Amino acid sequence: MTATIDRPQTARPDPAPRRLSSAKRTRRVTRPLQYLALAGYIVFLGFPLLFLLITAFKTPQELQSAAPSFLPQSLNFDNFTQATEKANLIPAALNSLIVSVATTLIVTVISLPAAYALARFKTKLRTVATGWILLSQVFPFILIIIPLFLVLKQIGLINSLVGLILVYTVWSLPFALWMLQGYVAGIPVELEEAGAMDGGSRLLVLRKIILPLLAPGLVATSLFTFISAWNEFFFALVLIQDPALQTLPLTLARFVGAEGQVQLGQLAAASLLATIPSLVFFALIQKRLTSGLLSGAVKG
Amino acid sequence: MTSTLDSRPRAGTPTPTAPPKKRRRSRVGGGGGRDAWLLVLPALIPVLLFSVYPLAQGLLLGFTDSKAGLNATVSFNGVDNYTQLMGNELFWNSFRIGLIWAFGVTILQFFASLGLALLLNLDLKIRWIARTLALVPWAMPPVIIAIMWRLMLNPTYGPINEGMRAIGLPGDINWLGDFSTALPAVIVVGVWAGMPQTTITLLAGLQNVPTDLHEAASIDGAGAFKRFWHVTLPALRPIIVAITTLDLIWNFNSFALVYVLTAGGPGGQTMLPMLFAYNEAFRYGNFGYAAAMGNVMVVVIGIFLFFYLRSQARSRIS
Numbered sequence: 008m009t010a011t012i013d014r015p016q017t018a019r020p021d022p023a024p025r026r027l028s029s030a031k032r033t034r035r036v037t038r039p040l041q042y043l044a045l046a047g048y049i050v051f052l053g054f055p056l057l058f059l060l061i062t063a064f065k066t067p068q069e070l071q072s073a074a075p076s077f078l079p080q081s082l083n084f085d086n087f088t089q090a091t092e093k094a095n096l097i098p099a100a101l102n103s104l105i106v107s108v109a110t111t112l113i114v115t116v117i118s119l120p121a122a123y124a125l126a127r128f129k130t131k132l133r134t135v136a137t138g139w140i141l142l143s144q145v146f147p148f149i150l151i152i153i154p155l156f157l158v159l160k161q162i163g164l165i166n167s168l169v170g171l172i173l174v175y176t177v178w179s180l181p182f183a184l185w186m187l188q189g190y191v192a193g194i195p196v197e198l199e200e201a202g203a204m205d206g207g208s209r210l211l212v213l214r215k216i217i218l219p220l221l222a223p224g225l226v227a228t229s230l231f232t233f234i235s236a237w238n239e240f241f242f243a244l245v246l247i248q249d250p251a252l253q254t255l256p257l258t259l260a261r262f263v264g265a266e267g268q269v270q271l272g273q274l275a276a277a278s279l280l281a282t283i284p285s286l287v288f289f290a291l292i293q294k295r296l297t298s299g300l301l302s303g304a305v306k307g
Numbered sequence: 308m309t310s311t312l313d314s315r316p317r318a319g320t321p322t323p324t325a326p327p328k329k330r331r332r333s334r335v336g337g338g339g340g341r342d343a344w345l346l347v348l349p350a351l352i353p354v355l356l357f358s359v360y361p362l363a364q365g366l367l368l369g370f371t372d373s374k375a376g377l378n379a380t381v382s383f384n385g386v387d388n389y390t391q392l393m394g395n396e397l398f399w400n401s402f403r404i405g406l407i408w409a410f411g412v413t414i415l416q417f418f419a420s421l422g423l424a425l426l427l428n429l430d431l432k433i434r435w436i437a438r439t440l441a442l443v444p445w446a447m448p449p450v451i452i453a454i455m456w457r458l459m460l461n462p463t464y465g466p467i468n469e470g471m472r473a474i475g476l477p478g479d480i481n482w483l484g485d486f487s488t489a490l491p492a493v494i495v496v497g498v499w500a501g502m503p504q505t506t507i508t509l510l511a512g513l514q515n516v517p518t519d520l521h522e523a524a525s526i527d528g529a530g531a532f533k534r535f536w537h538v539t540l541p542a543l544r545p546i547i548v549a550i551t552t553l554d555l556i557w558n559f560n561s562f563a564l565v566y567v568l569t570a571g572g573p574g575g576q577t578m579l580p581m582l583f584a585y586n587e588a589f590r591y592g593n594f595g596y597a598a599a600m601g602n603v604m605v606v607v608i609g610i611f612l613f614f615y616l617r618s619q620a621r622s623r624i625s
Contacts, residue, residue: 041431058466059455124347147604149604150598241563275454
């Protein structure tokens with residue numbers, strides 16, 4: 008909050024000083040409580056992550072010992088190497104990568120013009136699209152997946168990465184559109200008009216003026232689409248049965264059923280590895296995502 | 308205080324919104340119709356084919372006896388599925404569990420997130436740690452969140468039992484395997500997993516509450532709680548309604564987290580409606596029956612949303 012600092016001097020009438028000191032007094036009581044609460048949140052949110060990290064570095068002996076120490080005795084990466092060798096994690100990661108990248112590309116390419124249209128042309132289309140975007144959130148996936156399963160079966164796209172890409176594309180499109188049209192709406196129309204007045208064709212104006220301004224929003228939207236596809240589980244569970252085509256979440260979920268005490272370390276290590284791409288991308292777009300969401304919400 | 312108009316604090320979030328200058332209608336409204344359709348077409352076709360069409364078919368499927376299998380003929384059977392559902396105690400039990408789960412998670416999540424958002428909105432020293440941590444679950448695959456919490460709740464190895472033993476409590480609870488603890492444990496995980504969106508949304512809302520109002524109220528002698536109740540909360544209201552609505556829908560429809568945590572067990576204690584319908588469709592092959600369950604879920608969610616949003620809209624007017 009930067010705005011708070013400079014305003015009080017101008018507006019505040021006389022009784023301010025006395026009130027301030029009493030406010031200070033109450034602050035002395037509440038501050039420690041606030042820090043205590045904040046610490047509580049940090050433990051609740053952070054401890055599970057820390058524990059996952061720690062478990063990934065523990066040897067099977069440590070995991071099984073009757074009195075386990077909290078920290079691992081040494082920083083050994085055996086779990087990571089073993090996990091990648093064993094649970095066909097690498098092929099699964101490749102499948103996930105193929106599906107996520109393809110989905111991201113397709114979604115970006117087809118949502119870009121649509122988002123532009125939704126943001127710039129205030130037609131009925133816009134109302135319908137917004138309605139659909141909201142509506143698509145309400146319906147339980149089970150209603151969509153059964154007929155989708157039947158349709159895809161008819162055209163031979165069950166048990167195929169292409170089918171999965173198709174489903175992910177349609178499924179992440181509403182959100183991508185919503186985000187992207189928010190970013191487009193954030194670019195003043197006047198810029199386009201100025202470009203047109205200077206004699207640029209529509210396409211040229213879009214390419215030279217709008218696209219560069221839209222680039223950060225476009226990147227944020229694409230990365231978010233990637234994360235959604237990378238993390239998705241339900242559609243993959245229904246549509247992919249062939250073990251060779253399994254995505255990472257599927258492989259990891261299978262891993263869970265067969266876990267013994269001994270394999271917990273490997274499971275944790277594999278989980279960490281599978282989270283890294285999402286985490287990195289999310290860190291990159293986090294600011295834009297939160298602001299984009301809200302601008303979309305305000306404009307909706 | 309006359310400066311209310313220009314001092315709307317947009318601080319914190321660098322929103323890409325432009326200053327709301329007057330929009331030119333001339334270019335925007337006119338002949339744009341056909342262009343708009345052309346631009347939207349590439350997105351529209353896949354949505355129609357693989358989203359609208361399946362959804363419509365899914366709604367219809369709920370009135371058929373469709374089954375998995377190669378040459379099964381599908382025929383409409385009217386409301387048979389629903390009369391059969393009426394007598395299906397397992398389904399209603401699952402429905403009850405689903406409602407407890409959805410409302411439990413949404414409500415706890417809301418209060419936990421509101422608390423965190425209020426703290427993050429203060430000028431505390433280490434708040435960036437909490438802010439970063441609060442975002443992490445958003446990026447994690449639900450399957451991995453579930454795996455992580457299975458480690459946490461592991462009866463022998465898990466640190467929760469370990470901690471309880473350390474302070475002399477019975478530390479041998481099988482959190483996810485015990486009839487009485489499974490659902491509460493799963494709800495806690497649900498709260499953890501869903502906190503980011505709620506917290507960030509509320510935080511952004513808090514940052515948009517005009518500070519002038521707070522100052523005015525505190526000059527009038529309102530304490531911190533009164534200011535929260537009479538200034539902050541009313542200003543936040545639209546955002547609270549929006550995010551709790553979304554949370555409720557998301558939670559009611561959630562699948563992966565509980566599927567990996569318990570797969571609906573023990574003894575169906577955490578069998579959310581989505582898991583139940585999934586089993587019905589893809590384990591037993593009763594597509595029509597499962598779609599009927601989906602329809603019931605839509606109706607219930609729809610009714611609830613209708614009343615919730617209407618009551619909110621009314622109280623905003625009055």
